[in-house]
Amino acid sequence: MTDAAAPRAVVRETADADAFDRFARDVEPRLWRALVANFGPSGATEAAADGLVYAWRHWERVQSMANPSGYLYRVAFRSAQNSRSRALTAASASDPLPAQGLPDPAVGAPDFEPGLVAALRSLSEMQRTVVWLVEGCGWGLTDTANLLGLSVSTVRNHLARGLKGLRAALKVTSDD
């Protein structure tokens, strides 16, 4: 094979690294917070990285999207879900996987309600994510809806059901 006859090497379009960096710095924390409720800190970190690597490699397309963070959340979520599925498939009963959800408060952590984390874990994935973002992280319904790719009304529905489930799990009958 001669150089002249060889296929041309991939010439990737020069992407705007600065623009991507700004985008990534803005999106990564939001992706991480949205993912951590279901996949834990390590899983969220990996999933967010997967999503952003995808974004960088499809930067031209991603930056033209109306809701790129929402799209990348789906990519990241599925990446994490798939990793977990593969791991669970191969894990044996004698070699269980480490827990990959919200971490238990460690020694030295603030004094939380003992059943809080368990109550959160009892929610469905979407309920937990919405409750986590809205109540835990203080996001607005619109911001939450945008990232999750849902309508505000759907987010509100998940939130109401999630809080109901949370109250039931914590055995409280009122907001107090």
Add this chain to the structure above:
Amino acid sequence: MTEPSEHARQLRSYAEWVEQFHPPFDPAAIRSDDRPPVELEAVHGLRSTSAQRPGRRSLVGAAAAVALLVGTGLFVARQNDSAGNFILTPGTSGTSGTLGDDADRGPGSSVVSVPRRPVGGDDALGPVDADPEVSCHPESRLWFRRSALDGPKGAEFGTDGAAAALRDSLGVQKLADQLGGPLGLPTSDFRRLAETPDHVLFGGGDFAGNMPMLSFVQVDLIGGVWGVTGTTGGSCNQLTVRPPAGYTFLRWGVDRLSTHNRDSTELVVSVDVANPSGCDPVPIGDQDVAAMVEETSSTITVRVALKRPEIDLDAPNCVFSDRVRVPEPLTLALELGSPLGDRTVVDANVFPARTLDLNPEPRKEPPPPNPRLDLPGGTKDVTVLATVTDPACVPLKRSDCPGRPVPAAFEARLGDEIWRVGPNEVSNAVDIRAPATGASVTALVDGAWCPRVLLGPDNWAEVACTRLDQTNGHVTGSASRPSTEGPLSVVFRRTQMGPSVTHTVESDGSYEVVLVPGDWFAEVVGPGSTSNCPGRFPVQVTVTVGVTVTSDITCPT
């Protein structure tokens, strides 16, 4: 903060505590990350390449090791469609509507909370009786008792007017078979499946074997004369149970974006919802859904149906038909009386009821054969991406088309690169020339596919779509829409002539649609494709997981 309580405050405090686990983030590391491309199919494990991932990844302990073992190289993990654990009914769903105020939602489906059984405002859905009314083609509304398929054969030899009309119909069909080749539909051994004084439904063939072929002839007494008013037929792998009056059947499957485990108190299912052609979407709410969950210590039996929406048939362009046109994925959360445990979930929308696998394990299959590709300067090992099996083109816009090969690119994977190879060029540039104006490419969705359509003289709308998960039918993709006007849609069909599922590509070029698993044909439809080419000849591309397109396209003479 919408929950001004002590627990909400603690939740906020806990979230802040969790934030300490958020590691520093460096965008430059992302840009320099040399992990294999995160293709969407890889995301859902159809082609996992995690074995090549660099050590930077820090998957947790055993999970990482397991993932590496599972996802080696170009291993393909896909669900065997024939297993059909999630193909719940054949055919299509009937008339219904799209989600009203959720029309602005992004990828994914809304979750409609369905109260515990029975739902829908009444006891519409009861247990399936022992001999239910069923149909092979529910969209055609040809219902009959299941036991009728075991009735006596030879109805075509009857002496009444209905049988005579049937014989006339079969004579025409046999003639057509002689002229155009057999269709493979039974022309004998008919049974009377259902009848009233002025209506008879005949069914030919046996409901037996792996791929039963049945034909149906409907005759009616009109003006004192028996005549055929409808015929249909084809393969019939499953029988759909007739929903109660006022409801339409639908397909459903376990929502794969939701995790189910022993402690789950909800069963989240996805359903296909349809809308009549051209009619205004009809909002769907809880009261539009009827679900029946029967629980025992060992099984959870589910029936789901949808109220037939009241369609304004006088609306402009509203053509009432049971043919599916604009479905939207709808997710239902069915509350269970007790945690899921080890119980099996059974779909009673079909007969006999089918058992669902809530957490199917991905299948390991050997990688596809890697042929060698002759490129200028040498030969390369490539991985087949897709194969054109039914080449055709559109002669309308090309004067040089008839009888001459039309340049068609094919794709091959060389390492991590996708190469487009045409007769006169070898390039990995993303631009692919058009075979003909107005042509469309139809791909059989089976793992990975990439249909594209020419919307104008030089305007390709490339729809990069990947079936993310063979087991759940969730499909996402994106479409670039260069200088096109009007809506761009992706149409999925279970058969090339069958009912379709249409999804409009969003303004940002993205789309997502949920399909029950199975073989789907995908077609991209845009304004240019229809206006420039009223007689489109779709090119069928059979896409295999693992993946290449290797053929010139030759125009029909």
